[in-house]
Amino acid sequence: MLRxxxxxxxxxxxxxxxxxxxxxxxxLNALVFGLILGTIVPLVTAAxxxxxxxxxxxxxxxEYILVVLWDICVANVQVAAIILFKRNADLSPxxxxxxxxxxxxxxxxxxxxxxxxxxxxxSSDLSEDGASLLVxxxxxxxxxxxxxxxxxxxERRLKEIFE
Amino acid sequence: xxxxYTIAALLVxxxxxxxxxxxxxxxxxxxxxxxxxxxxxxxxxxxxVLIASMLYFYGIEGTISFHELMITLFLFLxxxxxxxxxxRVQLRNHVAERDLPxxxxxxxxxxxHIGQDSAAD
Numbered sequence: 001m002l003r004x005x006x007x008x009x010x011x012x013x014x015x016x017x018x019x020x021x022x023x024x025x026x027x028l029n030a031l032v033f034g035l036i037l038g039t040i041v042p043l044v045t046a047a048x049x050x051x052x053x054x055x056x057x058x059x060x061x062x063e064y065i066l067v068v069l070w071d072i073c074v075a076n077v078q079v080a081a082i083i084l085f086k087r088n089a090d091l092s093p094x095x096x097x098x099x100x101x102x103x104x105x106x107x108x109x110x111x112x113x114x115x116x117x118x119x120x121x122x123s124s125d126l127s128e129d130g131a132s133l134l135v136x137x138x139x140x141x142x143x144x145x146x147x148x149x150x151x152x153x154x155e156r157r158l159k160e161i162f163e
Numbered sequence: 164x165x166x167x168y169t170i171a172a173l174l175v176x177x178x179x180x181x182x183x184x185x186x187x188x189x190x191x192x193x194x195x196x197x198x199x200x201x202x203x204x205x206x207x208x209x210x211x212v213l214i215a216s217m218l219y220f221y222g223i224e225g226t227i228s229f230h231e232l233m234i235t236l237f238l239f240l241x242x243x244x245x246x247x248x249x250x251r252v253q254l255r256n257h258v259a260e261r262d263l264p265x266x267x268x269x270x271x272x273x274x275x276h277i278g279q280d281s282a283a284d
Contacts, residue, residue, distance in 0.1 A: 024228055024229065024230040072210075084183060088190070088192045091192070097266055113244075116246045116247065117202070122247075128271050136199075
């Protein structure tokens with residue numbers, strides 16, 4: 001019964017939180033209306049979520065978010081330094097192919113998004129079998145090390161969360 | 164007083180990073196490297212303004228404001244996807260497949276080049 005009413009409990013929570021944030025006041029009124037939306041929207045869109053990923057380790061998400069936020073701050077300073085102080089001739093941009101161990105599409109999407117938001121890297125393409133990710137680096141004298149960093153810092157954590 | 168200085172400092176930092184992002188867009192040599200400047204330098208730029216806004220409303224107006232978090236969320240959803248689209252078009256139209264590293268599993272190709280003539284390889 002509860003499962004039928006809330007086919008996607010996480011989506012219900014997210015929608016409620018989003019509604020409260022959009023209204024920008026934390027009142028019972030906003031909370032109840034958010035919950036109503038959070039109930040109706042998953043019910044109506046359930047057909048479009050054929051298989052949703054299981055979160056094996058939801059608490060790790062917080063750790064992941066903190067790591068990524070910190071890296072974004074560092075990335076900003078690094079990229080700013082490259083832009084301001086490095087001559088274009090000294091720049092060594094490179095393409096890197098990263099072998100993926102992740103299989104969940106949602107996890108790969110998050111990984112690709114994270115790569116774009118962090119130090120001097122933009123994810124650009126996926127191989128046809130979904131097993132490698134093509135990443136462009138702004139300044140990578142050692143592309144292999146960049147690939148290793150991404151795998152150990154982000155992919156390992158995502159694997160713990162999703163698989 | 165300290166609060167006002169903090170808010171001012173955050174706004175200045177944000178403005179600085181926004182400016183650097185735009186300078187990078189002008190200065191960097193080609194399309195792919197130019198893509199890096201606005202996707203990153205501006206994140207801290209927008210982030211600084213949003214934190215300053217939340218601090219201002221909490222500390223000076225005395226109300227709690229948190230829809231700035233929504234802007235962060237939308238930014239984090241939109242920026243990588245936009246960058247991905249631009250990179251994909253650039254890859255497909257201006258980068259030859261032979262200039263790219265091969266995907267890990269042999270025999271597979273990058274999805275962006277499928278349907279294109281591979282005779283150039």
